[in-house]
Amino acid sequence: MTIAQLETPGLICDLDITERNLRAMQSAADAGGVGLRPHIKTHKTPALAKWQLELGACGLTCAKLGEAEVMADEAGCTDLFIAYSLLGADKAARLRALQERAEVRVSVVSLAQAEILSAALGGAPVKVRLNVDTGLDRDGMTAARAVADAQRIAALPGIELIGVFTHEGQAHKGHNFDEVKAIGRQAAQQLVDVAAALRAAGLPCDEVAPGGTPTAADLASYPGVTEVRPGTYLFYDMMCVECMDLTAADCGLRVLTTVVDLPAERRVIVDGGSKTFFNDQFASWGRAMCVEHPDLRLEKCSEEHGHAEWRGEGAPPVKLGDRLTWIPSHVCPVVNLFDEMTAVRGEEVVDTLRISARGKVR
Template sequence: MIPLAALPTPALLVDLDRLERNIAAMAGAFAAAGVALRPHVKTSKCWEVARRQLAAGAIGFTCSTAAEVAWLQSHGVGDLLWAHIPIGPRKVRFVVDAIAQHGGGLTVSLDSVEAARPLSASAFAAGITVPFVLEVNTGHARLGVEPSSAVATATAIASLPGLRLRGVLTHEGHISALADRPALEEAGSTAGALLVSVADALRTAGFLVEVVSVGSTPGATSTPFVPGVTEGRPGTYVYYDANQTRLGSCTLDQCAQTVLATVASVQRAGRPIIDAGIKAMSSDAIAAAGGVGLVLDRPDVTFPEANEEHGFLVGSGLAVGDLVRLVPNHACGTTNMWSHLYAVRGDMAVERWEISARY
């Protein structure tokens, strides 16, 4: 064990007590509702976190990248959803090889027949079947067919050889734009109901729809619990972050991920400079209202801006050499900046954990 004061800074920390409570709380809520939990692994990219989620009841994981899929398959995880359209020959070949080599267990997302054709051709040539979910736009307008086009698109894709429709998927990311929590929850429920209606339309058209998948941490208290939804894919909940506190998804004392930094300079009164900038924190400010992160246990000190290696705090009472713990705006983006983290209890780092499958 290492005292936090002895760690080199900046350092990425995860509070084990908070992590374990977050994992247990989400798993318990989903289990009580009879909804499968398929966490998004991009938040942690860490096997020590992932195995705790599996132990708590997760059915598998959602992945963002091929690297995450390959990494989890190397750990023997057999039920993975790649929530990413496999465009281009390398991604198509990866999907086919991953299914062929691991006996299935991988489902991909598609939203057009144009994207499906190369995958179909490669799968058919290899003599395998690729399971897919049809991504549906329920308001976020990132990927996904419009609900009115879902049956026609699913019919066209499913007619291609080597592909099998498993169900439907959405990411209700648009609800993060709503600062009012009741409005956010209502929008989450509306997105879930819209996806269920698409699943019902597909069933009426003769499709077997076994998966109705929704996913976001802001929506994790509403969207997965719409009758007819079968699984949820929250990710950030394992750590939470400053964005989620602002959205009302959690309180600051639930945030498990922090960056430990040291005050390097106080040359200008009220403006301490720390040794952690955007390379330590990421610069994602989805709901951050212009800030870089929150200063844990110091509500009187703010973190409005940063350069690559320096952070600019605003507040008094800090001296050169003081340690501060910073809650990032977005845990997922911050994780991807680091190769390892320190798991901590209290003021002691008890283990060092590797972060895998980074860009």
């Protein structure tokens, strides 16, 4: 079977491009002598997680417990990091069950959350990394707060402090790849400094883990870093193309659609709307970049209709029934909309991969 015979809309994973991306990041981690613990938030697919582990990843990162459960059960992963704040008795019970089948590290975002986690686990042992906010302004502690509270966190029943981590997603704001890397290094240095302060206070802090696709390969050789945690790198997307030295040819995941209507002079309707494309604009391309016709811009999404506007000369160069291929601006939420992706080598379909961890929000 070939791509031309596939029903649309659908996700296409180009295994040649994906393999190149996987191997390049693993090589960067190996060259820097650090662990690579990919975040599965991008692919949510056990078969791809297994591939990452076979190529040398030291373990996997997940956001939610539900994702980690899928990776333990379907990818056979025995070394997991849940980079998300866990609270409550239900989460504690599931965490303990998961610890029976894998080594699990979890995130601690504050002293208050660590107290609740420790109590919910009834003082049962759990390995934790402090989540340090190095500039993303999302979750976690400032570097100063991490240093101030680490002693009390480490003294809580069951809590075994082993390291620190950050997600330096703010690096996407860099105007070019050099600026992106500079933002990443500033974040890494904050993390390395926190780790040094903890050690100076007599606390164990062996693991120093920044993470993010644009910065990971560079930070793999940053002094003091022990692990990197990129997710998007296996596919990349238009947001990465915008801030790294990449082109669309480096992007391994595409959305395949069909032109289903040409209702107005410059309007092209494809059979994928907000249930196919994540309905938000990130990169200057809008929601996605059309591989065949970059001047066709996906302007709007209703549920089942993608409204593309032709911005080139003359009439849009498409006819009813044409296939159009799109590279998402932000690939992770697009993958989350599908049950499976079709794996291809060139034009040949070689496999169907189940996205088993999609929708695991708990």
